[in-house]
Amino acid sequence: MYPFVLGLHNVLRWLVLLSAVYTLALLLPGVGGRRVWGRRERVAASSFTGLMYLQLIVGLALYIGVSPYMQGILDNFGAALKNSETRFFAVEHIGGMLLAVLFAHLGNVLYRRRETNQGQYRTAALFFSLSLLCVLALIPWWRPLLRL
Numbered sequence: 001m002y003p004f005v006l007g008l009h010n011v012l013r014w015l016v017l018l019s020a021v022y023t024l025a026l027l028l029p030g031v032g033g034r035r036v037w038g039r040r041e042r043v044a045a046s047s048f049t050g051l052m053y054l055q056l057i058v059g060l061a062l063y064i065g066v067s068p069y070m071q072g073i074l075d076n077f078g079a080a081l082k083n084s085e086t087r088f089f090a091v092e093h094i095g096g097m098l099l100a101v102l103f104a105h106l107g108n109v110l111y112r113r114r115e116t117n118q119g120q121y122r123t124a125a126l127f128f129s130l131s132l133l134c135v136l137a138l139i140p141w142w143r144p145l146l147r148l
C-alpha cells in the first residue's frame with residue numbers, strides 16, 4: 001500500500017506541474033484584455049484545481065496513516081522539529097501545500113464572480129500563479145523524480 005500511494009503522490013506532482021504550466025500559458029495572454037473566457041479556460045482551471053484536490057487527499061493519507069516515515073516523525077514530533085528534513089515534512093511541506101491548494105481553490109471559485117473576461121483571466125491567473133509558486137517552493141526536489 002505505502003509504495004503505491006507514495007508513487008502516486010510522486011507522479012501526481014508532474015501532472016499538477018504540467019497542468020499548472022498549461023493553464024497559465026492559456027490564461028496569461030488574456031490578462032491584457034481582448035480574449036474571451038471560454039470552455040477551454042474553464043476546463044483547464046477545473047482540471048488544475050481537481051488535480052490539486054487529489055494531491056491533497058493522497059498527501060493527507062500519507063501524512064495521517066499510510067506513511068511509516070511520517071508515523072516515525074509524528075511519534076517524536078519535538079525531535080523531528082530539530083532536524084531540517086523531518087521538520088520539512090512535519091510542518092513546511094504540509095503547511096505550504098495547504099496554502100497552494102487554497103490558492104487553487106480560490107482561483108477556481110473567484111474568477112466566476114468577475115463580470116468581465118479580463119477580470120476572469122486576471123483573478124484566475126493571479127491565484128493559480130500563487131499556487132504554482134508555493135508548489136515549486138515546497139516540492140522535496142532531493143527525493144526521487146519518479147518512483148515506478
Ligand code: HEM
Nearest residue numbers: 010013016055056059060062063067069070094097098143
Ligand atoms: C496538503 C497537501 C499535501 C500533503 C499533506 C502532503 C504530504 C506529503 C508527505 C507526508 C510526504 C512524505 C511521504 C513519505 O516520504 O513517506 C510527501 C512527499 C512528497 N510530496 Fe506531498 N503532500 C501534499 C501536497 C503535495 C503537492 C501539492 C505536491 C506537488 C504537486 C507534493 C509533492 C510531493 C513529493 C514530490 C513528495 C516526495 C515523494 C517521493 O519521495 O517519492 N505534495 N508529501
